[in-house]
Amino acid sequence: MRSELPPVALKVLVAGGFGVGKTTTVGTISEIEPLRTEAAITDLAAIADVSATAPDKVHTTVALDFGRMTIDDTLVLYLFGTPGQDRFSFMWDEIARGAVGALVIADTQRLACSFPAIDYCERRRVPFVIAVNCFEGAPLHDEAAVREATAVAAGVPILFFDAREQNLVKLVLTALVERALACARGEPVVRAS
Amino acid sequence: MTATPSTRLCRPYVLTGGRTRGRGVDIPLEAVALTVGPAWESGRRVPPEAFDIAELCNRPCSVAEIASRLELPVGVVRVLVADLAADHALRIGATAQADAPTIVSVALLERLLAGVRAL
Numbered sequence A: 001m002r003s004e005l006p007p008v009a010l011k012v013l014v015a016g017g018f019g020v021g022k023t024t025t026v027g028t029i030s031e032i033e034p035l036r037t038e039a040a041i042t043d044l045a046a047i048a049d050v051s052a053t054a055p056d057k058v059h060t061t062v063a064l065d066f067g068r069m070t071i072d073d074t075l076v077l078y079l080f081g082t083p084g085q086d087r088f089s090f091m092w093d094e095i096a097r098g099a100v101g102a103l104v105i106a107d108t109q110r111l112a113c114s115f116p117a118i119d120y121c122e123r124r125r126v127p128f129v130i131a132v133n134c135f136e137g138a139p140l141h142d143e144a145a146v147r148e149a150t151a152v153a154a155g156v157p158i159l160f161f162d163a164r165e166q167n168l169v170k171l172v173l174t175a176l177v178e179r180a181l182a183c184a185r186g187e188p189v190v191r192a193s
Numbered sequence B: 001m002t003a004t005p006s007t008r009l010c011r012p013y014v015l016t017g018g019r020t021r022g023r024g025v026d027i028p029l030e031a032v033a034l035t036v037g038p039a040w041e042s043g044r045r046v047p048p049e050a051f052d053i054a055e056l057c058n059r060p061c062s063v064a065e066i067a068s069r070l071e072l073p074v075g076v077v078r079v080l081v082a083d084l085a086a087d088h089a090l091r092i093g094a095t096a097q098a099d100a101p102t103i104v105s106v107a108l109l110e111r112l113l114a115g116v117r118a119l
């Protein structure tokens, strides 16, 4: 019988609208090739519930991609890229439970498509940062404009990055963990109103 | 080795004896399993997929990774991992979800922050 304990596992959500660079972000920083799994809706309970009422829906699966970062011998961090479309947001609950927080990725040209992810984090009190993926060239909006458009709490970091650049993804992740720590120490996740 | 969609449709019931609730359903996707002993000592019938899991988890492996690498539904992996843990064949690592209901503990976040900065 082996005596060692498995490492403690933490997780981060990588959320945001359709095609904003979630999978790219996970792949840039993961030590393994991003993996896919079919989560939540393939759970046995879900199959049982769905198949009772709509047998033809049993095949409905949601692909979830994820990566891994070994922090040290006893701590590992998983990054879960959530499906972009609104209709999959029901499965965020499962991934959000116990998460350190969320990287909300936004495309500088289509900020609004990441608003549902921001709404979700605020509603569920999930600490988050907004990471604006700049794709080619300069961002279309500066930080003040993004802050105004999103109306997030003053403490929510807004960063500009390139999802393909490891150092930048690392900075975004560091900002998220700092934000999560501030929230764990009592700073509110949402703006007091 | 590749499961086709049609085999996946019915196999969950076969693999788990039709159990849809109970043991295993709460194991988080990120929880890491590690094999610590043999899977066959319980005397219970152990499905081949459980042996696959036990072998894969000779190195630490999360529920999500097990499902992805063995192409099994997450719900099936949860039940089989829970059974293996109940038989003392593997151990399941701690997660924030199990330890704290909402926000991850300060101590754990400090460890994570130091680790991320050091990468």
Ligand SMILES: Nc1nc2c(ncn2[C@@H]2O[C@H](COP(=O)(O)OP(=O)(O)OP(=O)(O)O)[C@@H](O)[C@H]2O)c(=O)[nH]1
Residues within 6 Å of the ligand: A017, A018, A019, A020, A021, A022, A023, A024, A025, A081, A083, A084, A085, A133, A134, A135, A136, A161, A162, A163, A164
């Ligand atoms: N030029 C450029 N292309 C990028 C960048 N990030 C992502 N892309 C490309 O944009 C496309 C979408 O990126 P993904 O990472 O798949 O986006 P996603 O958010 O996972 O998309 P869904 O899962 O479909 O919602 C891909 O073709 C990427 O190669 C970037 O920073 N710069």
Ligand SMILES: [Mg+2]
Residues within 6 Å of the ligand: A022, A023, A024, A065, A081
């Ligand atoms: Mg994707």
